[in-house]
Amino acid sequence: MKHLLSIADLSAQEITSILDTAVSMHEVQDRDVKKLPTLRGRTIINFFFEDSTRTRSSFEIAGKWMSADTINLTGKGTSVSKGESLRDTVLTIAAMGVDMMIVRHPASGAPQQIAQWVDCSIVNAGDGTHEHPSQALLDAYSLRRALGELTDRHVAIVGDLTHSRVLRSNLLCLRKLGAAVTVVAPPTLMPSGIASWAAADGFAVSYDLDAVLPTVDAVMMLRVQRERMSGGYFPTAKEYAVTYGLTSGRLARLPAHAVIAHPGPMNRGLEISADAADAARSLVLDQVSAGVAVRMSILYHLLAGEGNAQ
Amino acid sequence: MKRTTTPPLLIRGADVLGEGTQDVLLVDGRIAAVGTQARDDAPTGTGTLHAEGLVLLPGLVDLHTHLREPGREDAETVESGSQAAAAGGFTAVLAMANTSPVTDTAEIAETVLDLGRRAGYVDVHPVGAVTKGLAGEELAELGLMHRSRARVTVFSDDGRCVHDARLMRRALEYVKAFDGVVSQHAQDPRLADGTACCHEGELSGRLGLPGWPAVAEEVVVARDVMLARHTGSRVHIAHVSTAGSVEVVRWAKKQGIDVTAEVTPHHLMLTQDLLAGYDPTFKVNPPLRPTEDALVLQEALADGTIDIVATDHAPHARQDKEHAFVDAAFGMLGLETALGVVSTLMVQPGRMGWADVARVMSTAPARIARLSTQGQGITPGAPANLTLVDPTRKGTVDRALSKSLSRNNPWHGRELVGAPHLTLLRGRVTAREGLVWGGEA
Ligand SMILES: [Zn+2]
Numbered sequence: 001m002k003h004l005l006s007i008a009d010l011s012a013q014e015i016t017s018i019l020d021t022a023v024s025m026h027e028v029q030d031r032d033v034k035k036l037p038t039l040r041g042r043t044i045i046n047f048f049f050e051d052s053t054r055t056r057s058s059f060e061i062a063g064k065w066m067s068a069d070t071i072n073l074t075g076k077g078t079s080v081s082k083g084e085s086l087r088d089t090v091l092t093i094a095a096m097g098v099d100m101m102i103v104r105h106p107a108s109g110a111p112q113q114i115a116q117w118v119d120c121s122i123v124n125a126g127d128g129t130h131e132h133p134s135q136a137l138l139d140a141y142s143l144r145r146a147l148g149e150l151t152d153r154h155v156a157i158v159g160d161l162t163h164s165r166v167l168r169s170n171l172l173c174l175r176k177l178g179a180a181v182t183v184v185a186p187p188t189l190m191p192s193g194i195a196s197w198a199a200a201d202g203f204a205v206s207y208d209l210d211a212v213l214p215t216v217d218a219v220m221m222l223r224v225q226r227e228r229m230s231g232g233y234f235p236t237a238k239e240y241a242v243t244y245g246l247t248s249g250r251l252a253r254l255p256a257h258a259v260i261a262h263p264g265p266m267n268r269g270l271e272i273s274a275d276a277a278d279a280a281r282s283l284v285l286d287q288v289s290a291g292v293a294v295r296m297s298i299l300y301h302l303l304a305g306e307g308n309a310q
Numbered sequence: 311m312k313r314t315t316t317p318p319l320l321i322r323g324a325d326v327l328g329e330g331t332q333d334v335l336l337v338d339g340r341i342a343a344v345g346t347q348a349r350d351d352a353p354t355g356t357g358t359l360h361a362e363g364l365v366l367l368p369g370l371v372d373l374h375t376h377l378r379e380p381g382r383e384d385a386e387t388v389e390s391g392s393q394a395a396a397a398g399g400f401t402a403v404l405a406m407a408n409t410s411p412v413t414d415t416a417e418i419a420e421t422v423l424d425l426g427r428r429a430g431y432v433d434v435h436p437v438g439a440v441t442k443g444l445a446g447e448e449l450a451e452l453g454l455m456h457r458s459r460a461r462v463t464v465f466s467d468d469g470r471c472v473h474d475a476r477l478m479r480r481a482l483e484y485v486k487a488f489d490g491v492v493s494q495h496a497q498d499p500r501l502a503d504g505t506a507c508c509h510e511g512e513l514s515g516r517l518g519l520p521g522w523p524a525v526a527e528e529v530v531v532a533r534d535v536m537l538a539r540h541t542g543s544r545v546h547i548a549h550v551s552t553a554g555s556v557e558v559v560r561w562a563k564k565q566g567i568d569v570t571a572e573v574t575p576h577h578l579m580l581t582q583d584l585l586a587g588y589d590p591t592f593k594v595n596p597p598l599r600p601t602e603d604a605l606v607l608q609e610a611l612a613d614g615t616i617d618i619v620a621t622d623h624a625p626h627a628r629q630d631k632e633h634a635f636v637d638a639a640f641g642m643l644g645l646e647t648a649l650g651v652v653s654t655l656m657v658q659p660g661r662m663g664w665a666d667v668a669r670v671m672s673t674a675p676a677r678i679a680r681l682s683t684q685g686q687g688i689t690p691g692a693p694a695n696l697t698l699v700d701p702t703r704k705g706t707v708d709r710a711l712s713k714s715l716s717r718n719n720p721w722h723g724r725e726l727v728g729a730p731h732l733t734l735l736r737g738r739v740t741a742r743e744g745l746v747w748g749g750e751a
Pocket of ligand 1: 468469470495548549595596
């Protein structure tokens with residue numbers, strides 16, 4: 001494995017291997033000295049063309065705990081405005097002798113394009129409305145910790161599916177791990193062509209959250225931006241919360257063993273009620289702490305290779 | 311302008327329009343004789359061109375070319391674009407108005423015309439903007455552009471849609487005074503805004519690219535044919551890309567509405583799956599569509615519902631394409647490959663004859679633009695604007711060999727069968743097997 005661009009490029013075995021390694025990485029977090037020598041002498045650039053404190057710090061901590069030299073760069077205001085192409089921008093950085101570039105970009109496909117221009121490893125840390133593979137891996141990690149193996153477990157993914165990169169990566173990841181998936185949203189927030197997509201990839205589509213909830217082992221709530229109202233995607237925040245939000249009433253009707261996930265940041269009172277977000281069955285904080293372990297595992301798999309774990 | 315005399319030329323044994331072998335004599339920039347007469351009439355000093363196995367067509371006319379000058383001479387100039395056109399078998403191109411400054415006045419139209427004359431490879435006819443600065447708010451000086459030396463007859467805000475229905479109505483009415491035509495870039499900006507770059511469907515959903523739904527084109531085509539019916543004016547639909555648009559155009563023609571339509575070589579042959587790797591070479595507006603649409607477009611071209619092939623040749627400098635897909639410029643090269651694509655896709659499989667190619671790539675575009683010296687029959691008296699085609703020549707497209715200043719060539723690496731062998735502008739050779747010959751002094 002050289003790059004992590006899309007979950008589509010990973011086999012179920014590779015996903016499982018990343019998740020298994022993450023378990024041992026997670027133990028490092030409980031040590032007094034949180035340091036592995038694994039990536040000593042390696043240079044990792046966090047190249048973020050779009051703000052994301054959460055993902056960037058998670059990758060940065062993962063790199064530091066593995067003794068890599070990590071450097072943060074913001075790409076905002078570079079390229080287009082200065083008449084420099086994205087290709088020129090990344091070639092300039094790569095020429096400084098970089099082992100890995102972790103790329104967050106507001107444009108779908110940018111990390112895939114960059115991987116064709118440079119020689120170093122590229123990790124997609126979120127590209128437009130396309131994918132966010134490390135998030136999907138950490139979501140799977142958290143779900144697996146809570147539920148055991150995901151084969152035949154039923155996960156509902158609910159919210160603004162059209163604009164969610166988390167959705168696309170999670171769909172691929174959960175399906176590869178054998179989970180059943182139902183996506184739930186109003187038709188205006190479903191990605192185009194969802195019906196044929198669902199038929200091809202074997203997941204279900206529903207507009208009715210209440211019908212789906214009693215059958216789930218996990219429900220993953222995605223962030224809904226209030227700005228979508230002005231785009232005509234739904235009439236009011238109230239209508240959205242009542243129809244598609246994980247309200248207190250719905251929380252009470254979830255199966256007893258079912259867990260709640262949310263990749264954050266949350267809109268309390270819109271897609272998720274405060275008591276659902278803070279419930280004992282909520283994985284929200286687990287997801288954050290698992291983030292570092294999973295990203296350490298990703299760095300390990302891409303830069304260190306088999307047999308070097310310490 | 312200095313006139314150089316072109317020596318007389320006898321074209322021997324060419325297949326004229328693909329319908330039979332003839333000799334054709336060219337004298338003083340015109341066709342002097344066709345058939346057995348040609349050899350008898352040849353004056354002393356006539357050169358001979360052995361054209362056995364080659365097809366002779368009236369010179370190709372492109373109703374939709376972007377030459378980028380003035381403003382973006384790093385991407386293309388009138389001269390480099392004219393050379394690419396001649397190499398592609400064209401003898402006339404209509405240069406779209408979205409230059410910088412926009413071609414929205416008589417002065418700019420005449421500037422483009424003069425740059426074309428100076429280059430001398432093809433006749434360059436400027437297209438005038440419909441609205442000032444392509445802003446879609448006020449009509450440009452349509453009449454003055456027509457009265458200028460450039461004699462502008464085709465008006466288009468191409469790159470943008472004239473989406474205000476009242477303004478579109480006025481434009482259609484106004485150009486009637488001088489038999490002009492409005493060429494519409496059909497794209498409802500509320501249904502497909504400037505970021506829309508991938509056909510809306512499962513693929514755009516999976517790739518997370520902003521969708522460009524077919525209906526954003528179809529609603530404008532439907533509205534405009536109704537406006538053309540209401541005004542009794544001529545409307546031309548640029549780069550039709552969807553099956554639904556074809557349906558509307560077919561219906562409108564049955565009603566007797568004066569609508570013509572064009573399809574690009576890339577919408578005929580290339581499909582949306584090329585976007586899977588996010589390569590901006592394949593980013594074009596309207597976007598590449600699914601195979602089903604391409605098949606309907608091919609059929610519509612063959613049965614005459616779509617009148618012409620137009621290249622939408624859109625050169626871009628390297629730095630404008632080497633961005634993330636959604637940030638990269640729209641457009642692809644097309645002048646040098648158009649004939650090969652039509653030949654490979656339509657002629658070789660027997661779906662069209664060379665006479666049909668002459669119609670869709672020369673006669674009909676010249677008629678839509680009201681060009682009197684282009685797209686004529688191969689008959690005595692007609693101007694010697696001609697293209698000789700080698701129908702069997704196979705070649706792999708190599709973007710490095712382009713005459714264009716840009717390299718955004720979606721055909722790179724593809725094999726095409728059928729290529730322009732010789733292009734003649736008023737009896738003078740402007741291109742031979744891809745090599746261009748000095749322009750008019
Ligand atoms: Zn256009």
